[in-house]
Amino acid sequence: xxxxxxxxxxxxxxxxxxxxxxxxxxxxxxxxxxxxxxxxxxxxxxxxxxxxxxxxxxxxxxxxxxxxxxxxxxxxxxxxxxxxxxxxxxxxxxxxxxxxxxxxxxxxxxxxxxxxxxxxxxxxxxxxxxxxxxxxxxxxxxxxxxxxxxxxxxxxx
Numbered sequence: 634x635x636x637x638x639x640x641x642x643x644x645x646x647x648x649x650x651x652x653x654x655x656x657x658x659x660x661x662x663x664x665x666x667x668x669x670x671x672x673x674x675x676x677x678x679x680x681x682x683x684x685x686x687x688x689x690x691x692x693x694x695x696x697x698x699x700x701x702x703x704x705x706x707x708x709x710x711x712x713x714x715x716x717x718x719x720x721x722x723x724x725x726x727x728x729x730x731x732x733x734x735x736x737x738x739x740x741x742x743x744x745x746x747x748x749x750x751x752x753x754x755x756x757x758x759x760x761x762x763x764x765x766x767x768x769x770x771x772x773x774x775x776x777x778x779x780x781x782x783x784x785x786x787x788x789x790x
Contacts, residue, residue, distance in 0.1 A: 636653055637656055638656065640680045641657075642663050642680050643680070643695060643697045645680070645697040647707065647710040648714075649676075649714045651776050655667065655676065655772070656772050657680040657727075658785065659785070660726055660728075661731055662727070663681065663727055663743065664681055665681070666678070666679050666747055667780055668708075668716075668721045668723045668756065669775075669778035669780075670715075671722065674778075676773050679703045679706075681700045681703045683743070684743050684746030685699055687699075700747050704754065723756050725744075725748065726762045726763065726771040727762075727769055727771070728741070728744035728764060729766055731766060767784045768784065769783065769785065770784075770785055
């Protein structure tokens with residue numbers, strides 16, 4: 634893998650190759666988490682759409698659709714490539730509150746699910762850029778494990 638790998642909504646990417654950048658862009662109400670183990674150079678990025686799986690068969694859409702299935706899947710895939718949970722560094726980005734303070738605020742629900750699931754799995758957040766009305770981009774540089782968070786043009790709603 635080299636160059637830029639785009640991780641679209643309801644997708645995830647995991648690698649142990651030290652070249653390239655994983656990118657999730659257009660992070661409005663959707664959210665993304667990037668994780669990197671600097672000891673073994675394994676990294677991954679998950680771009681989820683909803684906090685919980687739809688009532689239908691969760692496998693119908695794949696694990697990356699929802700935080701509740703995607704975050705455990707991402708951790709498992711990272712560990713299969715040699716990552717250790719105690720070494721993982723994480724960034725949580727997106728989950729903007731585009732609908733205000735409504736109960737239907739998908740961004741707020743995605744933010745809460747991401748924080749809750751990462752804490753439940755013992756993964757501390759190194760950096761977080763969530764909420765507000767900004768549309769963001771998350772980049773994970775696989776060479777050095779650096780997280781870059783950028784607001785996108787026309788970012789306020």
